[in-house]
Amino acid sequence: MTDTHTTKRPLALLGLGDMGTVLARTWLAADHPLTVWNRTAAKAEALAPEGARVAATPAEAVASAGLIVLCLLDDSTVGSVLEGLDLTGKDVVNLTTGTPAEGRARAAWAAERGARFVDAGIMGTPAMVGAPDGGAYVLYSGSLPLFEEHRATLEVPAAARFVGEDAGHAALYDVALLSAMYGLFGGISHAFALIEGEDVAPKELAPLLSEWLGAMGFFVGSTAERLTSRDFTSGVVSNLAMQVAASGTLLRTAADQGVSPELISPYLDLMRERLEADPAAHGGEDTAGALTLLHRRSR
Structure with a gap:
């Protein structure tokens, strides 16, 4: 029999929260030699019966393998945990949730210490990771050679998608997707x-709501096309003027039902602002043109 355990590269995982623990168990189940460290040692020790080697310190974990995976609380925790450690020649994969700016800064930080680096964004919950057909995937950006070398290992817990050599792009995609969610x-x-308060059961509305939202999925692709071409007027079915006029019905109904419109009014207000700026120019547009106001507001 072939000992698959010895044919797979060892890795070290620092951080054993809910996500880190399920990542560890998935790699262990796939016979990957794994060293684990966690600030609360009991969480690491719980994995020893499953085959994990438990490191007493971050330095011991980092020294144990060439591939270092981080799944910590935040970027500042990453810095404090790795402070002063020798990362020369190491490949660092950061699964810690952060911002694009933090990903870029951490990549530069790693390069100064002689390490290759990729940042990542996990698109899924712990229950989805490692599960057959769970649907989870991880976005990676930064060092393409690192990603290609370790892709087979990284794909054990979830599908891997490389989104560019700019180390900030994984976090950017991550936050964009979560914001849409x-x-x-x-x-x-x-x-x-x-x-x-009405004689309508939530379970009666739910299938109609799911069906309707699925039908509206076309808006994702059409918005991307319009933002690329900057053409907001060709092939418009429901123009901005009509939708702004119709939005009054949504707001009046919310008022009649005693429901605050705060979850939908920001988008309706944005459409109205776009229209009122120049009704003749913008009235026939698709609503995608309204989002061009967001960058102006953020400056």
């Missing part, structure tokens, strides 16, 4: 709030 959650929450 929370916007979606806001709309769903508003919809369910409208029916509370």
Whole structure:
């Protein structure tokens, strides 16, 4: 029989919260030699019966392998945990949630210490990681040679998607996707709030809501095309003027139902602002043109 354990590269994992623990168990189940460290030692020691080597310190964990995976609380924790450690020749994969600026700064920090670096964003919950057909994937950006060399290992817990050699791009994609998710959650929450107190069961609305949101998925692709071409007027089906006029019905209904419009009013206000700036120029546009105001507001 072949001993697969010895044919796979060792790695060290620092950070054993809910996500770190499931990552560790997935690598151990796949017979990857794994050293673990956690500030609360009991979490690391719990993995010893499953085959993990427990490091007493971050330095011991880093010295144990060429591939160092971080799944810590935040970027400042990454800095404090690795402070003063010898990273020369190491490959550092940062699964800690952060901002694009933090990813870029941490990549430069790692390079100064002789390490290759990729930043990452995990798109999934712990329950999705390591599960067959769980749907989780991880976005990676930074050193392409590092990613290609370790891709097989990184894909054990979840699918791996490389999104560019700019180390900030994984976090940028991550936050963009999560921001869209929370916007979606806001709309769903508003919809369910409208029916509370009525003779409409949430389970009656739910399948219609899922079907409708699925049908509206085309907006993702059409918005990307319009932002690329900067053409907001060709092939418009529901123009900005019509949608602004119709938005009054949404707001009046919310008022009648005693529901705050705070989850949907920011987008409606943005459409109205775009229209009022120049009704003749913008009235026939697709609503995607309204988002051009967001960059102006942030300056």
